[in-house]
Amino acid sequence: MKGQLWETKPLECWQKAKELRAKWQKSIESKEKVVGQGNTGFTADWQVAFPAITVIEDNPAGAMIASQSDSYARTCRLACEIRGWGREICGYHGNCWGAQFLGYQIDGSPFPNRSFVVPFPCVCDSHIKRGEQVRDFSPVPRWSADFTMYLGERDPQREEAMIEHRNYCTLKEINDIERIFGQKFDDEKLIELIRASDVIKQYREDVTMFMTYKPTPLSVKDLYSFYTLGGLTKLDPEETVNFWKMLRDEVEWRAKNQIAAVGTERYRWMEAHPPSWHYLKYYRYMEQEYGAVCIGSQYTHFGSSQLERKPDGSVGDRDYPVYSTQMPLETREDEMRFLTGPDARAPHHFKIDEYTRPYALNEFADIFQVDGALFGLWRGGVGCTLTRKEQAMKLRDAGYSVLMYEGTQPGDRNDLDELRFLNQLDSWMESQDMRKLDK
Amino acid sequence: MITAGIDMGYESVKIVLLKDGAVVGRAKGESGGAGREAAARKAWEEGLRNAGIAEGDVNRVVATGSGKYNVEFADDQITEGLSALKAIRFLCPDATAVIDAGADETLVATVKGERIGEMAVNQKCAAGLGAFLSYMARRLELTLDEMSGLGRPGADSPAVNDGCVVFAELEALSLLNQGASPEEVAAAVTEIAAVRASSVVNDITVPAWNRVALVGGLTKNTAFVNALKVHAGMDFVIPGEAEYAGAVGAALFAAEQRK
Numbered sequence: 001m002k003g004q005l006w007e008t009k010p011l012e013c014w015q016k017a018k019e020l021r022a023k024w025q026k027s028i029e030s031k032e033k034v035v036g037q038g039n040t041g042f043t044a045d046w047q048v049a050f051p052a053i054t055v056i057e058d059n060p061a062g063a064m065i066a067s068q069s070d071s072y073a074r075t076c077r078l079a080c081e082i083r084g085w086g087r088e089i090c091g092y093h094g095n096c097w098g099a100q101f102l103g104y105q106i107d108g109s110p111f112p113n114r115s116f117v118v119p120f121p122c123v124c125d126s127h128i129k130r131g132e133q134v135r136d137f138s139p140v141p142r143w144s145a146d147f148t149m150y151l152g153e154r155d156p157q158r159e160e161a162m163i164e165h166r167n168y169c170t171l172k173e174i175n176d177i178e179r180i181f182g183q184k185f186d187d188e189k190l191i192e193l194i195r196a197s198d199v200i201k202q203y204r205e206d207v208t209m210f211m212t213y214k215p216t217p218l219s220v221k222d223l224y225s226f227y228t229l230g231g232l233t234k235l236d237p238e239e240t241v242n243f244w245k246m247l248r249d250e251v252e253w254r255a256k257n258q259i260a261a262v263g264t265e266r267y268r269w270m271e272a273h274p275p276s277w278h279y280l281k282y283y284r285y286m287e288q289e290y291g292a293v294c295i296g297s298q299y300t301h302f303g304s305s306q307l308e309r310k311p312d313g314s315v316g317d318r319d320y321p322v323y324s325t326q327m328p329l330e331t332r333e334d335e336m337r338f339l340t341g342p343d344a345r346a347p348h349h350f351k352i353d354e355y356t357r358p359y360a361l362n363e364f365a366d367i368f369q370v371d372g373a374l375f376g377l378w379r380g381g382v383g384c385t386l387t388r389k390e391q392a393m394k395l396r397d398a399g400y401s402v403l404m405y406e407g408t409q410p411g412d413r414n415d416l417d418e419l420r421f422l423n424q425l426d427s428w429m430e431s432q433d434m435r436k437l438d439k
Numbered sequence: 440m441i442t443a444g445i446d447m448g449y450e451s452v453k454i455v456l457l458k459d460g461a462v463v464g465r466a467k468g469e470s471g472g473a474g475r476e477a478a479a480r481k482a483w484e485e486g487l488r489n490a491g492i493a494e495g496d497v498n499r500v501v502a503t504g505s506g507k508y509n510v511e512f513a514d515d516q517i518t519e520g521l522s523a524l525k526a527i528r529f530l531c532p533d534a535t536a537v538i539d540a541g542a543d544e545t546l547v548a549t550v551k552g553e554r555i556g557e558m559a560v561n562q563k564c565a566a567g568l569g570a571f572l573s574y575m576a577r578r579l580e581l582t583l584d585e586m587s588g589l590g591r592p593g594a595d596s597p598a599v600n601d602g603c604v605v606f607a608e609l610e611a612l613s614l615l616n617q618g619a620s621p622e623e624v625a626a627a628v629t630e631i632a633a634v635r636a637s638s639v640v641n642d643i644t645v646p647a648w649n650r651v652a653l654v655g656g657l658t659k660n661t662a663f664v665n666a667l668k669v670h671a672g673m674d675f676v677i678p679g680e681a682e683y684a685g686a687v688g689a690a691l692f693a694a695e696q697r698k
Contacts (some may be wrong), residue, residue: 377562396557404642406562417563423505424560427518431548431555 003291003437006215006260013246017226020243024232028054034181037134038118038145046170046339047118048234049190050183056112062092065099065106066278066411072106073278073413085133088379091411097133115181117142118173141180143173148344162344167336174332191329194338196237198325203244205317208301210255212315212368216268217254219261220296221283224275264291267434270370271297272361272388273378278413285422289436290429295368298353298360306353307367315367361391362398372400372432374425376407379415403428440697441492442499444689445479445513446522447506449543449570451656452478454486455686456497457694464490465683475509483512501693503685505543515696520548520558522688527652528553529691530678535647538640538675539684540657540667542569545639549647559642565604567635569657575628578608579621589662591669592626599624601631626662633666640671652676654684 011017033054036047047055066073073091076098081087083101085094099111117134119142135142146169148162174185210217226247233240253259269292275283286292298306308318321342329335353360365373373395377385392402405424408416429435441463446453448470456464466486471478479502487494502513503522510516519539523546527537539546545567549556565571576586592598597619599610611624636657653675657663659682668674680687 402557404559415563420563423518427520427558427560430518430521431524431558433554 002439003266004263005291006258006263006265008260008263011218011222011247011250013243013250016243016246020232020239021225024235027235028056034115034183035112036116036118037114045234046174046190046336048193049186050177050181051186051189052183053177053181055118056114058096059092062090062095062411063274063277065095066091066413067280068106070278070413073411076102077412077414087412087414091409093133093411095411097137100134100137113138114140116140116177118145141176143169143176145169145173150345159342159344163337163340163342166340166344167333170336170339171332185332187332187335190335193233193237194329194335195325196233196241199241200233200244203241203248206248207251208307209315210251211295211301212307213255213258214268214369215258215260215262215265216293216295217251217259217261219283219287220271220294220300221280221287222261223296223300224280262287262291262293264437265293266290267292267372267429267432268295268368268370269293269372269374270295270361270365270368272299272373272375272391273297273385274299274410276376276408276413276416277410279408279416279418281418282421282425286425286429289426290434291437292429292434294374295370298364302353308363309367358390359394362394362400365395365398365400370400372428373402374428375402375404377404378407378409401428401432440694441497442501442690442693442697443483443486443497444522444686444691444693445483445500445502445504445507445510446683446685446689447475447479447502447504447510448541448656448685449505450573451542452482452504452506453683453686454482455680455683455690456486456490456492457687457690458490458492460694462680462687464492465680465686467683470506475506476511479506479510480512499693499697501689501696503689515693517689517692519544519546519685520555520560522685522692523548523654524550524555524688525691525695526654526680526684526688527678529687530654530680530684531650531652531676533650534652534676535649536643536651538636538651538653538667539655540567540569540636540653540663541655541685542573544568545636547639547643549643556647557643559639561635561639564602564635566601566607567632567637567639569655569660571604571607572629572632572657572660572663574604575608575611575625578611579615579625579628581621581625583660585622586625586629587660587662589622589626589629591662591666592623592630597623597627599627599631601634607631629660629662630666633663633670636663636667637670640673648673650676652678652681654678654681656682658682 033052036053036055037058038047038055047053065076073095077094079098079101080094099105103111105111114134117140134140146166148166150158178185267290271294283294306318307315310316323338323342327338329338375388375392392404395402441456441458444455450470452468452470454466455462464486466482466489468478468482500513501515501517502510503517503519507516523537523539527534534550536549545561548558561567572586576583597614599607611628614624651673658677
């Protein structure tokens with residue numbers, strides 16, 4: 001390969017990942033279960049402790065629709081528009097709600113109508129609307145999970161009140177679901193998942209850390225392929241833990257032996273948002289044309305950890321309040337508190353970090369040794385772009401090149417002008433003296 | 440050493456020939472829509488004739504512009520940002536920023552030594568582009584020169600929206616039907632083109648407005664330039680060869696490659 005700078009090879013755990021992914025997909029297609037809509041979480045979430053309930057989250061569902069078929073996704077969004085939803089709503093929701101209105105899924109099978117809704121708690125108001133629409137469509141129960149956030153200095157009293165409020169809400173939801181659907185909440189199952197998730201989280205943190213190495217052993221394109229495997233934890237905690245151990249060990253070996261994800265890596269860039277799931281080609285385009293590899297974003301890595309530069313110059317997990325993994329989980333309240341964590345502002349959430357820490361992305365750029373940042377601006381929907389321009393200014397102040405582009409929001413191809421976008425990437429690269437690799 | 444730059448734009452193709460760092464020939468023609476290859480060849484031959492140079496004497500040809508890959512005889516291609524930078528370092532060496540206002544793109548770049556500091560281009564809106572003004576001139580049955588000579592609209596003058604060129608056109612036609620003159624409507628259209636173009640200027644987050652050079656085809660539209668000055672809140676230098684700047688930059692790049 002021309003321009004190759006590093007040794008590279010395919011991931012050995014790739015086949016296993018595909019098997020697990022197929023297994024997870026099959027599990028959520030079960031027709032024997034009550035289907036709810038809400039936040040599936042990346043690893044553990046309380047809904048999993050209802051053995052006969054499946055919770056589907058419309059972020060990944062909408063992303064998959066967008067990724068699998070432009071034609072079907074357009075049909076879905078048109079169905080939404082006909083019902084009165086504007087084109088600016090989140091593409092994920094347009095896809096999911098449209099499928100619901102149409103009554104069938106991409107393969108023609110009946111749309112699995114939801115039996116209850118627990119909206120994803122998020123600062124993005126479009127995410128909150130998701131529950132509203134499903135309940136309007138049919139009279140299913142809906143519980144609102146509040147989003148806790150405030151700016152400024154930490155306030156312990158406020159923290160405690162917020163956390164207890166969230167815990168109370170969740171406990172009430174559990175009681176209601178037990179009563180309405182006649183199902184027993186399995187506390188032991190949840191505890192097992194919490195413990196497994198903790199192990200996985202450490203593995204994920206390690207993978208994140210190894211992605212700071214040059215060359216990066218994983219590109220974000222690779223990482224996204226393992227992203228949904230957190231959901232598998234609910235199905236088979238032990239197998240998922242084993243997989244992440246396998247992935248972590250392989251990534252460590254690659255990092256320490258300079259086995260690159262992209263053999264031509266000569267430029268590293270970051271994002272700050274979910275990608276356009278229906279148009280992931282830009283990752284490959286940047287790799288193939290320029291040897292420019294994306295090492296992710298706070299969005300990509302927030303599920304594992306946020307790294308920070310320590311006073312001695314080393315890199316480690318950011319200091320923030322956490323419960324000990326050995327914390328006794330003797331009551332359901334304990335379980336809920338553990339899931340919520342001791343910080344009501346959820347410091348792992350990528351968007352909050354941008355709100356509360358003006359130089360959040362600068363630190364990220366420094367630690368991951370990036371050369372530039374690519375920030376999309378959406379017309380609406382996923383990964384709201386508030387503060388993005390301010391973050392770009394701060395990155396530029398620190399000497400990083402930033403391309404802002406009016407992108408195509410992650411579940412909606414309508415805004416995509418492929419050639420124009422690629423031309424912008426070319427211009428951005430050339431503005432940094434990067435020319436296309438010889439083929 | 441003789442090099443050539445070809446700026447294959449949306450509406451026109453521009454050719455510049457450089458000999459030992461001096462412009463020795465230029466040519467301009469319509470870009471030909473779907474027939475860009477033939478249009479490039481035609482302009483190329485005219486440029487060679489104008490310069491009195493045989494094709495075989497040209498050491499290197501570099502293309503830029505949205506149709507740069509349609510120039511089959513080009514040795515290389517560069518993006519519009521880089522060609523604008525190269526051009527402005529040559530045409531206006533003390534410029535701290537360049538605005539390239541063309542038919543299909545408005546590009547703003549700050550100059551950081553021999554490199555681009557920051558760059559912004561228009562997003563998915565055609566209202567600030569030369570193509571929009573050309574199109575509206577045809578609809579209003581005015582020449583581009585007539586459009587260029589218009590004054591800015593007054594406070595009570597008709598206005599059209601700047602959100603979508605198709606709707607702007609419909610609104611313009613409605614205004615005509617309500618008795619507005621073509622000149623009044625053209626002035627309103629030019630105004631919104633300048634507003635949209637100024638939004639790209641405002642997209643630059645690190646101001647470098649000490650000395651700004653304006654290049655590209657829209658430099659010939661005086662009404663647009665005057666309106667852009669107002670909306671961007673700055674004055675511009677329009678260097679010689681401003682319309683050919685993209686081609687100049689490409690030719691300079693070709694010369695650098697030959698060194």
